Amino acid sequence: MSNPELTPDEIKQADRNRRRSKLLATLFVVPLLVFIFVTFVAPIGTMLYRSFYHPTVSELIPNTLEALDDWSEDGSELPPNPTLNIFAVELKSLFEERLSGKLAEEINRALPGSSSLIKSTARLVSRADTAELETGGAALLFDSNSKWQQIELWQAIKKAGSVFTADYYLTALDLERSPSGEIVQRGTQIYLDLYWKSLKIAFYITLLTALIGFPLAWYLANAPTRIANTLMIFVLLPFWTSLLVRTTSWIALLQTNGVVNSTLQTLHIISEPLEMMYTQFATVIAMTHILLPFMILPLYSVMKGIDPSYFRAALSLGAKPIPAFIRIYLPMTVPGFSAGALLVFIISIGYYITPALVGGTEGQMISNLIAFHMQSSNNWELAAALGSLLLLLITLLYWLYDRLVGISNLKLG
Amino acid sequence: MSTHDINDQYVRFINVKKSYDQRALVVKDFSLDIRKGEFVTLLGPSGSGKTTCLMMLAGFEDVTSGTIQINGKSVQDVAPYHRNIGMVFQHYALFPHMTISENLAYPLKVRKLPASEVKQKVKDALALVELDAFGGRYPGQLSGGQKQRVALARSLIFEPSIVLMDEPLGALDKNLREHMQYEIKRLHEQLGFTAIYVTHDQTEALTMSDRIAVFNDGVVQQCAPPSALYETPANSFVADFIGENNHINGKVESNDGKIAEISLSRGDRVRALDINCPPVGEPCILAVRPENLFIAGTGREYDNVISAEFITRLYVGDSIRYFFKMSDGAELMVKVLNDQDAPVLEPGTQTRLTWATERGLALDKPAGKNPVKAA
Known part of the structure; x- marks a missing residue:
């Protein structure tokens, strides 16, 4: 090799090839980008704009x-x-x-x-x-x-x-401008309480789905394929039924003369029917049912990938089964658990239909109030401000999660 | 127990049977005594039951019937975490969320050793496998060979008297595998533990073991030192599985209990050692290793001569493989050292092949199906 350098012509040719493959790659992505822009970026941008633009x-x-x-x-x-x-x-x-x-x-x-x-x-x-x-x-x-x-x-x-006005944000945060122009607390706290309640409900739901989902996912991951596949159908069944049907069936179960109350009364466990409908309890229980697959599926896929020899290795090294489970197996499920928890939490904090149908006033979440301002009070600007704050809250949680656990740890399947 | 020292029967499998579905037996009547400090390899094709035996000894699978004893005591009711058996897994099974040091310290911590002692032992173990500087790393940051060394060190750190290895080198490339074989051998000699090693790689088994138990179909075909296994295989499966072998079909003409006379398809008569020769008049197999078969006229002449047609030769490097075809269609291979004497033949040349009587083995035809090819 007398001249290991590329000639200008060769460099030009290589550049041309690179540009062409880049262009081709862009063309493949364009339809998706257009779709995302029209259905996602544009509406959210409009909402953000509307929350402080009021002509x-x-x-x-x-x-x-x-x-x-x-x-x-x-x-x-x-x-x-x-x-x-x-x-x-x-x-x-x-x-x-x-x-x-x-x-x-x-x-x-x-x-x-x-x-x-x-x-x-x-x-x-x-x-x-x-x-x-x-x-x-x-x-x-x-x-x-x-x-x-x-x-x-x-x-x-x-x-x-x-x-242009920031007043809707002030309202959404239960603040107002005093006549002298200072920002002061409002007399009644509506929205902050509701945000806090939404966070609490979402937390309960996440906790419940984790408690129910973890053992089930573990069993599914370790059961023989035939049994696991059959059980998987039951896990996925909620996905194949209409959300409304599932929520309404919870009404049938939980109402004053519903299945749960009449069964408990027949068994003489209670004498008076329990008031379960239109409570926070109803919201939590119905949404736990609906969101359970979102916890089970990532957990299952992670557990499926854990080689049983890890647990065996721990046993052969002298660890008893329960300590080995806690010290060795549990940490390996963290990616699936955190993915499931993040999914469930973020979906449930903005959930609308189920709390609207079974939650009553007590089980209401922030999304119900957003819907109220969209449909009944016709205050779209306030609805947009509330929605934007919700978006901000979720982004904040996501950021917090990334700082604490790390997004790279996430495994959705 | 009168004729055997307890150390000769340190680990005993006594008529062990294993079935997963209460019908098909994965392990059929397995019996084996292992000496203290011995290096025994369970060798066989995949699905032959060797790993199952190892798992039963480790306590991860229960025994369907029979007994496993360690040091004279049945381990039937001893939980895996009380058996004090070190184990090396095929894919290392290093805990990914712990550093190398934490991995090594784990068995010591569950045994509640004082922290200073744990620290010292971890340091010693890292030195033992020459990974002193790697204690703070995570398994994901190590290469395959390094992970394997850590796995080995972890299985040894709590000083188990028995170490089980389940295809520990299966995931490594060839050079690394040879290096690790040497490493394992060194540790075995240095520390004197009893090693039970599972592999499907015959070279690995031959180079490392004191004794090899060849498994097929849930049954031990032969259990013997490597040289005996190679030179006097007990049956055609072992002859075929260990090393390479030429198989020539024939019929037993006579047998004096030591040397059998066999007639081949074209009427040639040859003589071979009786290993498990069928009765006179029955069809049998004559096995000759490629390095024991010679092309006549290249300086070697022996009692047995057959003629065959030269087909082609394969240049391997240190040796050359010559392929021949007999008149009944059977193919033969001759391995010749690549020196000046390696002959050059034209394809189609009729050639005579020769071998010494004591290098030919008269074997039973494998029942039913064809002999299982070595993996």
Whole structure:
């Protein structure tokens, strides 16, 4: 070999080949990336955006808000009359477009009790001429209700009109802004309690699935193939039945005159039926049943891979079976156990259907409240804020897990 | 017990039978006495029952019928963790979540030895297998040969009187395997434990053992020192399983109890040692090892001569293998040292092959099926 270096042509050729194989690899991945973007990244991004982007009010009364920009809400003075005139004109046109109710709802959120004020005033101003309002709108407002002379109301309108706001996050964390602008604790704790309860319920479920799943997975991994396969069908059976069917069957079991109560009464173990339905107990027990396979399957796959000679080696070295099990076998199941626990915990903390059906108020979790704000109270922004906080919480747990156990230890099968 | 010292019967298998499904016997009537300090190998193809015997001795499988004794006492009711038997597993079975030192200390800790003594013994054990610097590593960071040495050290550290090894070198490559054979032999001589070794590799068995028990189909075919096993196999299975052998079909013409006369298919008459020769008039097998068969006219002439057609030769390096075909179609192989005398033959040449009478063995035809080929 006289010249071990590559010639420029050879280098160019090698680069071309590398680029082509890279491009080919990218093409294979593109459909998945598009799918993930459309179904996952985009919705979650929208949700995050929505949790602090709130343009409704600014779209309803853009001119008023523009005028209010010059008004200092910290002072003790009302906004100048021209500003109030503009508001009156806009309120009239909103009434004609049947949008004044929406405005009332939005302002009401910032200042409770202002809904009826806005609605009735809107009715009043709609009878007046637009030209008349342009000059005497302010007087008309003051005449209709003395509340229009309160500074808090205008503060609320200005606050509701800001396009970007962190208020929903404050609400989701049971905090609020005091009139002076400081962040203070709310009188009643709703959401933090619920987050805490969700964590607790998820923890109970994880613990229960581990306690039930571990011996079963061990038996499955060590049983003869024929028996193991048959039992595996029973483990997988829940996957093949509708979630609703399973949850409803728990209602049949747990209700006051349900199977469990009538059996216990027939056996004279209890005299009065137990109240199990619509409790935290019902949520925990039904979700444990539903999530059990997520614990068993990773545990099983890890245990299946543990060579029985480890345990035999421990015995031959003089260890008694129980110490050998604890010191040798148990540590080897950690990857499967942590994978199962992480799965069960994360799935259960955001679970919705089962707590909604069997949990009642006591067994409610944070997701039920998110659904409430989506469907009933129509406060999507708060729902988005609650959802984002839940996402943050799960990410935090995942990070914590990675720090303590290490994601590389995870074995899903 | 009158004729035997207790040390000659340190480990005894007495009519041991084992069945997993109460029908088929995996081990059929196995009896073996092992001397204290002896190195005994159980050799056989996979599924021949050798590992099962080892597991029964270790206490991981129960004995269906028969007795196993250690030092004169039955171990029937002794739990595996009380038998004080060291064991080396095929895939090492080093605990992956413990360092090498922790692995080695484990048997000492369960025996509740004081910490200082544990530390000293672990240090000694690491020195014994020349892995002094590796105590803090995890098994996953070691090479196959190093893991095997640790496994060996761990099975020896609590000073068991018996060490069982279940195909311990099966997962290593050839060079490493030879090195480890030497290592195991060295430790055996140095420490004087009784070793029972299971393998399906005949070379390994021949080089390491004091005695070899050849298993097939749940039965011990022969138990003898390596040289006896190789030179005077008890039957055609052993003759075939240990080393290579040429098989020539024939018929017994006469037998004086020492030398049998055999007629071959074309009428040639040859003589061979009676090993387990069938009665006169019955078909038999004549076995000659390739290194004992010579091409006539290359300086060697013996009593027995047959003719065969040369087919091809295979260049191995230190030797050359010549392949011949007899008129009845049977193939023969001759191993010739690769020196100046190695003849060059044209394919198709009719050649005469010759061997000494005491190097040919007259054997029974294996009953029913074909002889099992060596793994």
